[in-house]
Amino acid sequence: MASLYSDPQWSTNMDKAVSKLSGPVVELEQVLAWLAEKSKEENFSLTDIWGVLTSAGIMKQMDPQHLSEEASRNATNPYPIYCALEKHYFSNGPLEGKWFEVSPHEAxxxxxxLFVETSLLGSKFQNGVLVEKKPEMDIVRLQGLSII
Structure with a gap:
């Protein structure tokens, strides 16, 4: 979905969207540069590696933009709302989960x-008060958290 929504007029440019997915792969140097940059951050994890592999390998693009940038975009198409299911497994019971939604405005x-501005996703809060603002996650990292 992130690949599709990267073009504000995707519904009129479907050939462009298809060609992105069937086009050349992302260069290894670009992947390694992104990983080297993110590895300097406090919360670097396997999630980042999964995100970059998803972006480069499956979607064949590295999208360093931020989802909050979509909030002010004037586009023909509906605006993106991504959903994920946070799952909890219990040894003696059924699967339980909660829907997590991310839009250009809030997550x-x-x-x-419970919502925060999308630009604050990943920041630290205590009792609903912002304690430490972290840099906004780019689309690549968000893809690692949930395939968006």
């Missing part, structure tokens, strides 16, 4: 009615 759990 959070609908069931709990």
């Amino acid at each position: 959070g759990f609908t069931e709990l009615n």
